[in-house]
Amino acid sequence: MNVVRFGVAVLLLHIFVALSAVAQAGKQNADLIITGGTVVTMNAARSLYEDGAVAVRGDNIVAVGPRSEIESKYQATQTIDARNSLVLPGFINGHTHVPMTLFRGLHDDVTLSDWLHKYIFPAEAKNVNEQFVRWGTRLAAAEQIRSGITTFADMYYFEDAIAEETKAAGMRAVLGETLLDFPAPDNKNEAEMLAYTERFLKKWQGDPLIHAAAAPHSIYTCSQKTLQDAASLARKYHAPILIHTAEMKKEWDDSLKEHGMSPVQYMDKIGLLGPDVVSAHCIYVDQADRVTLAQRHVGCVHNPSSNMMLASGIAPVPETRAAGVAVGLGTDGPAGSNNDLDLMEEMDLAAKLAKIAKMDPLALNAPAVVAMATIDGAKALHMENEIGSLEPGKKADLVVINLNEPNAVPMYDVYAQLAYALKSSDIETVIIGGRLVMEHKKLLTVDEQAAIEKAREYRKSIAASLGLP
Ligand SMILES: [Zn+2]
Numbered sequence: 295m296n297v298v299r300f301g302v303a304v305l306l307l308h309i310f311v312a313l314s315a316v317a318q319a320g321k322q323n324a325d326l327i328i329t330g331g332t333v334v335t336m337n338a339a340r341s342l343y344e345d346g347a348v349a350v351r352g353d354n355i356v357a358v359g360p361r362s363e364i365e366s367k368y369q370a371t372q373t374i375d376a377r378n379s380l381v382l383p384g385f386i387n388g389h390t391h392v393p394m395t396l397f398r399g400l401h402d403d404v405t406l407s408d409w410l411h412k413y414i415f416p417a418e419a420k421n422v423n424e425q426f427v428r429w430g431t432r433l434a435a436a437e438q439i440r441s442g443i444t445t446f447a448d449m450y451y452f453e454d455a456i457a458e459e460t461k462a463a464g465m466r467a468v469l470g471e472t473l474l475d476f477p478a479p480d481n482k483n484e485a486e487m488l489a490y491t492e493r494f495l496k497k498w499q500g501d502p503l504i505h506a507a508a509a510p511h512s513i514y515t516c517s518q519k520t521l522q523d524a525a526s527l528a529r530k531y532h533a534p535i536l537i538h539t540a541e542m543k544k545e546w547d548d549s550l551k552e553h554g555m556s557p558v559q560y561m562d563k564i565g566l567l568g569p570d571v572v573s574a575h576c577i578y579v580d581q582a583d584r585v586t587l588a589q590r591h592v593g594c595v596h597n598p599s600s601n602m603m604l605a606s607g608i609a610p611v612p613e614t615r616a617a618g619v620a621v622g623l624g625t626d627g628p629a630g631s632n633n634d635l636d637l638m639e640e641m642d643l644a645a646k647l648a649k650i651a652k653m654d655p656l657a658l659n660a661p662a663v664v665a666m667a668t669i670d671g672a673k674a675l676h677m678e679n680e681i682g683s684l685e686p687g688k689k690a691d692l693v694v695i696n697l698n699e700p701n702a703v704p705m706y707d708v709y710a711q712l713a714y715a716l717k718s719s720d721i722e723t724v725i726i727g728g729r730l731v732m733e734h735k736k737l738l739t740v741d742e743q744a745a746i747e748k749a750r751e752y753r754k755s756i757a758a759s760l761g762l763p
Pocket of ligand 1: 389574626627
């Protein structure tokens with residue numbers, strides 16, 4: 295009996311020792327903890343943690359919550375002190391053309407048609423090659439990281455080179471190789487465009503940062519065949535389809551004339567629309583179009599700077615959101631239609647443009663535009679399972695925004711501060727997939743100075759190619 299009791303006691307002692315060892319060393323390992331800031335999760339409940347923390351392991355978020363809770367459960371090799379800062383999901387630039395940074399300011403204050411035909415198409419024909427897009431992408435990566443953008447969707451040429459530069463900069467992106475019905479700087483006909491796009495889609499399958507896509511330019515530059523060929527190629531590889539949609543009045547008028555229906559109805563009729571499509575602009579859409587976009591689970595991207603600068607029109611963002619369509623935000627541009635890559639500016643403008651359009655200050659509010667820059671932008675790109683909010687299991691893409699600035703205090707409402715008061719220059723630190731890409735405003739993955747100097751060189755050769763001073 296005593297022997298049995300002794301045995302049980304020894305066993306209990308062993309269990310006790312084992313358990314306390316677990317409790318002592320019991321903290322789980324993380325690679326990085328961002329701690330002490332106001333964590334704006336953008337999860338479904340819109341949870342906010344005033345003295346919060348985010349634990350990161352590998353390229354994933356493993357925990358988000360109050361600082362005391364996270365620090366009691368996790369120990370990390372690296373810690374970022376985020377006191378007096380906001381910590382939020384990285385911004386998502388849902389529509390741009392990054393190499394065009396090198397054409398920034400080439401010619402502004404002209405009509406879209408003049409800008410395209412007199413300046414941009416000739417400038418592209420004479421200057422755009424693989425080296426050009428590499429330097430333009432590096433410059434854009436520096437600018438986008440500085441403004442807190444961690445994911446962007448791009449439509450341009452030589453997209454494979456853009457993918458290599460984007461990956462080197464540690465950024466996440468949906469990159470769409472452009473297909474259209476006239477010779478492009480990289481491919482001269484549809485067969486070449488399809489072959490290039492197929493190689494591109496194959497090469498990047500399964501990459502953690504790069505989502506290769508097909509980008510039939512628009513219904514006004516692509517025949518029905520080009521649109522359908524591009525879409526079926528993308529679908530063969532489960533790749534996204536990026537396209538400009540209903541972006542100008544002429545597109546609407548021509549579509550009614552040629553197809554007897556709106557641009558969105560035409561796209562639907564030819565089988566283009568689906569849950570893999572990202573439609574930039576969606577300005578000329580009526581209620582029937584909005585219902586179609588929602589039913590087909592198409593994502594839309596609103597570009598307020600571009601729409602205002604080109605006087606394209608005002609996208610009915612509140613109505614499109616109300617119809618159940620995911621609407622993100624984009625910079626478009628950066629040449630001739632913005633001219634910068636600053637998504638915080640787009641948040642501010644999206645809200646104010648909707649207000650003045652309706653003469654109603656309630657038309658689109660701060661929480662809505664912050665969502666458009668983060669979780670709704672992720673939904674518009676069909677990436678909401680991966681990015682857009684700070685939640686365990688999602689990619690560790692986040693920004694730390696400094697609140698120790700005159701324009702940052704006092705703060706009564708986090709969302710209003712983000713939309714209307716804070717600037718991208720307040721962004722201090724940026725993390726993409728668990729990797730620090732900017733720390734205390736110092737870029738860690740892009741040689742910013744080299745890109746700036748190269749842009750000045752390109753300014754000379756581009757101007758010379760067009761006979762400009
Ligand atoms: Zn565009």
